[in-house]
Amino acid sequence: MNETTLKGRWNEVKGKLKQAYGDLTDDDLTYAEGQEDELYGRLQQKTGKTKDEVRKMIADL
Secondary structure (H helix, E strand, C coil): CCHHHHHHHHHHHHHHHHHHCCCCCHHHHHHCCCCHHHHHHHHHHHHCCCHHHHHHHHHHC
16 A cells, blocks of 8 residues: 555544544544554543454444
8 A cells, every 4th residue: 555545544534433433533533643552542542442442443444
């Protein structure tokens, strides 16, 4: 995958996450670009799921 494809996919995932979890903000998701571990931590806090559950949730989007 090239960088453009990855960025496009990330934008799709961000939109789906915001639809599924309305309390996620653009700041939560933008901050996470390049900060994968922190993204998982923020998503865990907002959703109450484990890191593995968050990974699966993202993969299933």
